Amino acid sequence: MARPRAFDERHVLERAREQFWAAGYAGTRMDDIARATGLGKGSLYGAFGDKAKLFHRVFDDWCTAVVEVAEGQMAGGPDAEALTRLSGYVHLMAENTASDTERRGCLLAKGAAELAQHDPAVAGRSAETMTALLTLLRTEISAAQRHGDIDSAADPERLAALLLTVVRGIEAVGKAGLDPETLRNIADTALAVLPVREGQKRLAAGRSPAREN
Amino acid sequence: MARPRAFDERHVLERAREQFWAAGYAGTRMDDIARATGLGKGSLYGAFGDKAKLFHRVFDDWCTAVVEVAEGQMAGGPDAEALTRLSGYVHLMAENTASDTERRGCLLAKGAAELAQHDPAVAGRSAETMTALLTLLRTEISAAQRHGDIDSAADPERLAALLLTVVRGIEAVGKAGLDPETLRNIADTALAVLPVREGQKRLAAGRSPAREN
DNA sequence: TCAGTTGTGGAATGGATCGTCCATAATCTA
DNA sequence: TAGATTATGGACGATCCATTCCACAACTGA
Numbered sequence: 051m052a053r054p055r056a057f058d059e060r061h062v063l064e065r066a067r068e069q070f071w072a073a074g075y076a077g078t079r080m081d082d083i084a085r086a087t088g089l090g091k092g093s094l095y096g097a098f099g100d101k102a103k104l105f106h107r108v109f110d111d112w113c114t115a116v117v118e119v120a121e122g123q124m125a126g127g128p129d130a131e132a133l134t135r136l137s138g139y140v141h142l143m144a145e146n147t148a149s150d151t152e153r154r155g156c157l158l159a160k161g162a163a164e165l166a167q168h169d170p171a172v173a174g175r176s177a178e179t180m181t182a183l184l185t186l187l188r189t190e191i192s193a194a195q196r197h198g199d200i201d202s203a204a205d206p207e208r209l210a211a212l213l214l215t216v217v218r219g220i221e222a223v224g225k226a227g228l229d230p231e232t233l234r235n236i237a238d239t240a241l242a243v244l245p246v247r248e249g250q251k252r253l254a255a256g257r258s259p260a261r262e263n
Numbered sequence: 264m265a266r267p268r269a270f271d272e273r274h275v276l277e278r279a280r281e282q283f284w285a286a287g288y289a290g291t292r293m294d295d296i297a298r299a300t301g302l303g304k305g306s307l308y309g310a311f312g313d314k315a316k317l318f319h320r321v322f323d324d325w326c327t328a329v330v331e332v333a334e335g336q337m338a339g340g341p342d343a344e345a346l347t348r349l350s351g352y353v354h355l356m357a358e359n360t361a362s363d364t365e366r367r368g369c370l371l372a373k374g375a376a377e378l379a380q381h382d383p384a385v386a387g388r389s390a391e392t393m394t395a396l397l398t399l400l401r402t403e404i405s406a407a408q409r410h411g412d413i414d415s416a417a418d419p420e421r422l423a424a425l426l427l428t429v430v431r432g433i434e435a436v437g438k439a440g441l442d443p444e445t446l447r448n449i450a451d452t453a454l455a456v457l458p459v460r461e462g463q464k465r466l467a468a469g470r471s472p473a474r475e476n
Numbered sequence: 477t478c479a480g481t482t483g484t485g486g487a488a489t490g491g492a493t494c495g496t497c498c499a500t501a502a503t504c505t506a
Numbered sequence: 507t508a509g510a511t512t513a514t515g516g517a518c519g520a521t522c523c524a525t526t527c528c529a530c531a532a533c534t535g536a
Contacts, residue, residue: 052502052503052504052505052510052511052512052513053501053502053503053504053511053512053513053514054502054503054504054512054513055512055513055514056502056513056514072380074289074377076287076289076290077289079492079493079494080493080494080495081492081493081494084515089514089515090513090514090515090516091494091495091496091514091515091516092496092497092498092513092514092515092516093513093514093515094515095494095495095496096512096513096514097513100494100495101494101495152380153379153380153386154380155376155380158439159376159435159439160376160377162438162439162440163368163372163373163376163377163438164287164373164376164377166366166438166439166440167285167365167366167367167368173366173440174440176439176440177439177440177441178440179439180436180439180440180441205452208448208449208451208452209452209456211436211441211445211448211449211452212429212449212452212453212456214432214436215428215429215432215433215435215436215449215453216425216428216429216432217432218432218435218436218439219427219428219429219430219431219432219433219435220428220432221435222372222428222431222432222434222435223393223424223427223428223431225375225376225379226371226372226375226379226389226390226392226393226431227375227379227386227387227389227390227391227393228390228393228424232424235421235424236421236424236425236428238421239418239421239422239424239425240425240428243422243425243456243457243458244456245456265480265481265482265483265532265533265534265535266481266482266483266484266531266532266533266534267482267483267532267533267534268482268483268484269483269484269532270483292522292523292524293523293524293525294522294523294524297485297486302484302485303483303484303485303486304484304485304486304524304525304526305483305484305485305486305526305527305528306483306484306485307485308524308525308526309482309483309484310483313524313525314524314525477536478535478536479534479535479536480533480534480535480536481532481533481534481535482531482532482533482534483530483531483532483533484529484530484531484532485528485529485530485531486527486528486529487526487527487528487529488525488526488527488528489524489525489526489527490523490524490525490526491522491523491524491525492521492522492523492524493520493521493522493523494519494520494521494522495518495519495520495521496517496518496519496520497516497517497518497519498515498516498517498518499514499515499516500513500514500515501512501513501514501515502511502512502513502514503510503511503512503513504509504510504511504512505508505509505510505511506507506508506509506510
């Protein structure tokens with residue numbers, strides 16, 4: 051060890067994330083990141099390698115955060131509240147997209163759309179993330195089934211995949227231009243159509259206040 | 264009129280679409296398009312203006328085609344088959360993504376993700392397209408409700424938004440790495456959870472053969 | 477046939493951008 | 507304090523790419 055770094059690596063990654071998030075991979079210049087972080091090019095390249103490696107770091111952290119948010123909402127708990135936790139997660143994701151007035155979308159979706167086809171690292175990491183989210187959703191659905199809030203004859207794996215698709219789909223249609231109120235309604239509707247246990251009926255169109263977060 | 268064009272404009276647009284589809288906007292070079300079409304740069308710029316205008320033409324055509332495919336599957340018809348038409352559309356979209364082994368995804372999603380934020384033309388066109396798809400879906404859902412295949416107490420607008428989200432979501436999670444079989448299952452599950460009329464019960468997890476396309 | 481007009485294609489241009497280089501600065505060890 | 511090591515940051519080189527330019531070709535109307 052000789053001269054120590056004068057910058058905080060996490061701080062630099064955060065700034066870099068802002069740039070990539072706002073403009074995508076191709077759209078952000080290393081000069082932008084250098085200016086945004088105050089680092090010189092030499093430090094940047096010395097610390098992170100090159101643009102692709104830097105993006106991989108940022109993308110990786112983002113994916114970790116996406117899963118952590120899901121874990122935060124669905125950290126497990128009493129089966130009686132499993133459906134509430136599920137509802138909370140889906141509504142949170144919808145709200146994130148609905149309130150994204152700048153239309154930046156999610157870096158996971160943006161990065162995958164731009165790079166997954168040609169960059170195995172991005173493709174692999176995004177697939178991993180999907181799998182992790184699926185597992186979390188499936189666990190909560192199973193819990194809700196044990197408590198009788200969801201029809202136990204339904205396949206939790208399939209319901210989990212459906213909910214994941216809805217969550218990622220809300221992000222997609224939001225970026226495509228659907229208005230925030232519609233996005234929130236989609237989350238409600240998706241939760242309302244989940245199959246309830248025998249003898250318990252709901253309307254698909256309405257919110258179910260008892261389960262709202 | 265003097266010297267006539269030696270190329271077919273539609274043909275050039277098709278080739279350009281291939282390029283943009285495969286590599287995105289930033290990722291395709293005008294040189295690529297020139298080589299792919301056999302045109303010289305002069306002809307290209309003379310006929311289409313610049314890269315952005317050329318992309319807008321391609322994107323516009325794509326959006327038109329997306330709506331036409333939906334119209335082809337849901338062109339209206341007897342109410343008795345409305346649910347079948349809906350099912351056919353959702354399964355077709357899932358199959359498109361599932362069989363997209365090159366992971367190119369949909370140019371609508373790719374273009375929106377890359378450009379909608381900064382290009383009002385792309386944002387507007389993609390929003391228009393979403394609205395058109397919503398209308399088609401809502402019409403079929405209403406028809407299925409009239410026939411009694413879907414609970415008439417449900418809001419068709421909301422169910423339409425949910426199905427659109429699932430369709431676009433399948434494309435998103437497909438690009439993110441979920442396997443083809445899972446994608447097909449998602450389409451099945453989404454159709455299976457639609458609220459049926461009173462007295463008619465199904466399991467969310469299984470296919471409903473009578474409604475399969 | 478001839479002039480006028482539009483299309484063609486490839487060379488040239490200008491600007492942008494990634495990554496390297498290097499003189500200098502800061503810190504550690506002895 | 508001196509030498510070794512690593513960090514810094516801005517200038518520079520090389521490349522890439524969208525767009526323009528221009529000499530020439532093909533066609534129309536007279």
